[in-house]
Amino acid sequence: MDILALDLGTSSVRGLVLDADAVPRPGALARRRVHLVTRDDGSGTLDGPAYLACLVECLDELAAGGHLRDVGLVATSAQWHSVLPLAPDGTPSGPVLTWLDTRPEPPAGATGPADPVDFHRRTGTWWHRCYWSVRLPWLRERVDRCARFTGLTEYALGTLLDDAPMSISLASGTGLLDLRRMDWDPEACELAGVRPDGLLPLAPDDWHGRLNAAYARRWPQLAGARWAPPVGDGAAANVGSGCVDPTRAAVTVGTSAAVRMIQAVPAGTEPPPLHEQLWRYRVDHNHVVTGAAYSSGGNLFAWAARELRLPEGSELEAALDRVAGSVRANPRFGGDRPPGVAPAGSGELRGLSFGTTAVDILAGLMSGLCRLVADDLTLLEAGIGEPMEVVLGGGALTASPWWRGAFLDVLAPRRVCWQRNPEIGATGAALVALGRLAEAEEIAGIGRTDEAASHA
Numbered sequence: 001m002d003i004l005a006l007d008l009g010t011s012s013v014r015g016l017v018l019d020a021d022a023v024p025r026p027g028a029l030a031r032r033r034v035h036l037v038t039r040d041d042g043s044g045t046l047d048g049p050a051y052l053a054c055l056v057e058c059l060d061e062l063a064a065g066g067h068l069r070d071v072g073l074v075a076t077s078a079q080w081h082s083v084l085p086l087a088p089d090g091t092p093s094g095p096v097l098t099w100l101d102t103r104p105e106p107p108a109g110a111t112g113p114a115d116p117v118d119f120h121r122r123t124g125t126w127w128h129r130c131y132w133s134v135r136l137p138w139l140r141e142r143v144d145r146c147a148r149f150t151g152l153t154e155y156a157l158g159t160l161l162d163d164a165p166m167s168i169s170l171a172s173g174t175g176l177l178d179l180r181r182m183d184w185d186p187e188a189c190e191l192a193g194v195r196p197d198g199l200l201p202l203a204p205d206d207w208h209g210r211l212n213a214a215y216a217r218r219w220p221q222l223a224g225a226r227w228a229p230p231v232g233d234g235a236a237a238n239v240g241s242g243c244v245d246p247t248r249a250a251v252t253v254g255t256s257a258a259v260r261m262i263q264a265v266p267a268g269t270e271p272p273p274l275h276e277q278l279w280r281y282r283v284d285h286n287h288v289v290t291g292a293a294y295s296s297g298g299n300l301f302a303w304a305a306r307e308l309r310l311p312e313g314s315e316l317e318a319a320l321d322r323v324a325g326s327v328r329a330n331p332r333f334g335g336d337r338p339p340g341v342a343p344a345g346s347g348e349l350r351g352l353s354f355g356t357t358a359v360d361i362l363a364g365l366m367s368g369l370c371r372l373v374a375d376d377l378t379l380l381e382a383g384i385g386e387p388m389e390v391v392l393g394g395g396a397l398t399a400s401p402w403w404r405g406a407f408l409d410v411l412a413p414r415r416v417c418w419q420r421n422p423e424i425g426a427t428g429a430a431l432v433a434l435g436r437l438a439e440a441e442e443i444a445g446i447g448r449t450d451e452a453a454s455h456a
Contacts, residue, residue, distance in 0.1 A: 001071075001072035002017050002020070002071045002072065003017070003020070003072075003073045004074045005076075005426035006078075006429075007425045007429075008055070008230075009079060010098055011298075013034060013055050014029065014058065014423075014426065015055075015062055025067065027065075027067075028062065031058065032057055035047065042102035042343055043101055044098045044099070044334070045095035045096055045097060046095060048152060051156065055160075060219075068221035069221045071222060072224070074225050075228050075231070077231055077233045077426055077428065078152075079098065079232075081173050082153070084150050084151065084152055086146070087147060088147040093143050093146050094142075096152045098152075102129060102335040102336075102344045103129070104138035106138075112127040113187060119187065120274065123176070123177060123188055124271075124279055125175035128339060132176050133176060137191075150200060151174070151200075154170070160211060160212065161227060165202055166200040167231070168285055171200075171202055171282070172280075172282035173232050179280065180268060182267045184199055205267075210224075229433075235428070237424045237425050238250040238289055239429075240425060241428070243391050244262045244437055244438065244440045245262065245264075246263055246384045247388060248261070248388060248389045248441075249377055250390075251373055253393075253395075254395050257369055257394075259377050260289050260292075261384075265288045267286070274290065275383060277376070278376070278380065287437065290383075291380065292379070293337040294331070294332075294369060294372055295332065295333070296332060298394070298395060298396030299334070300331055304362045308361060309358065322359075323360055323363040325364075326356070326360065327352065327361055327364030328351050329350070329367070330347055330368060366402075370406050373410075373411075377390070389414065389416075391417045393419035393421075394422075428440070
């Protein structure tokens with residue numbers, strides 16, 4: 001049996017076929033870039049129907065290439081936190097708000113949770129613009145014909161499948177889920193202005209979906225395939241990096257960046273204490289993921305390459321190796337991820353001189369992100385009581401040996417490894433769908449080096 005893995009990201013949609021051990025099949029990859037709209041007002045939106053069209057194009061391409069004929073299971077890694085307003089007829093009544101959108105703010109006069117500490121313990125989140133507790137009231141005041149809300153993933157899969165409830169993993173990213181009870185949190189729903197029964201139903205642990213009749217005719221190879229509950233992209237990246245217990249932390253840099261660890265916490269079990277500066281979401285019904293995230297990552301590198309007219313490839317890497325490190329930077333161009341509240345446009349550069357080059361600025365920005373990650377890794381380790389091994393992964397780090405080396409320097413003396421597989425999210429989602437999360441350390445090691453990342 002092959003596995004079709006979908007990666008529903010912020011900058012692209014990808015579909016790839018893996019074998020039964022979650023190893024990518026050569027050539028079985030389709031990708032479409034999506035248009036993320038960002039503006040100086042802090043907006044970060046996607047067009048829902050255009051995004052769905054990109055997903056359909058990927059599946060059409062894989063089908064035309066004959067890659068779907070042995071697929072029996074479909075796994076999905078999907079961006080957390082997105083929300084899409086729907087009109088009474090079920091069509092989008094506005095764009096998709098992504099995690100990058102910093103505009104939402106609480107309604108005037110609203111006071112938030114009665115006990116913020118207990119709210120954070122229950123939901124793993126805060127009353128913050130990133131979560132539906134703030135986003136839904138804000139959208140309701142600005143979108144005409146808004147009857148209800150859904151996530152981008154649920155909108156896409158709801159179009160393709162007979163039934164598409166919200167997975168526990170993606171529900172935890174809304175900020176409205178009680179992580180222990182695995183149900184909508186009444187206080188969080190009240191803050192969001194919705195009744196629990198007005199939200200999407202939650203997928204049970206054994207849920208699997210099927211293509212609806214129209215799309216089964218379009219892709220008959222997938223007509224009998226089971227669709228597993230989607231996994232939040234950060235959780236999937238941890239699994240795909242082999243970081244599935246508290247001995248290992250994953251540092252992932254794709255469009256954005258994050259540092260995270262996974263712990264086994266079955267449904268109904270009280271999760272371990274949570275540091276006030278860290279969030280916590282669900283991987284599935286039996287595991288939680290704890291960490292910190294940043295709005296800057298590969299998007300920071302892309303901005304610098306575009307605006308600073310940097311050299312490329314080996315020429316850029318050689319120039320980075322010659323940098324003296326005089327530029328200090330605050331890389332928060334896109335503002336803070338929770339619990340921070342700095343708005344978009346909070347980036348800073350210091351230590352500039354007439355001798356400063358574009359490559360110096362890039363190195364300062366990339367090193368600044370490394371330091372943010374290192375600081376939050378110490379918070380994760382404080383809850384564990386000992387240093388953790390670190391696995392670097394994600395497309396941005398795959399593209400830059402210098403950046404991997406910069407992380408190695410700032411994370412010393414910890415042992416630092418690098419996951420060479422650029423499709424860690426899709427691989428991780430497939431392992432979760434197979435029920436083989438506990439084996440991920442070994443399975444995800446395919447293509448990974450246990451040698452320390454280096455500048456070379």
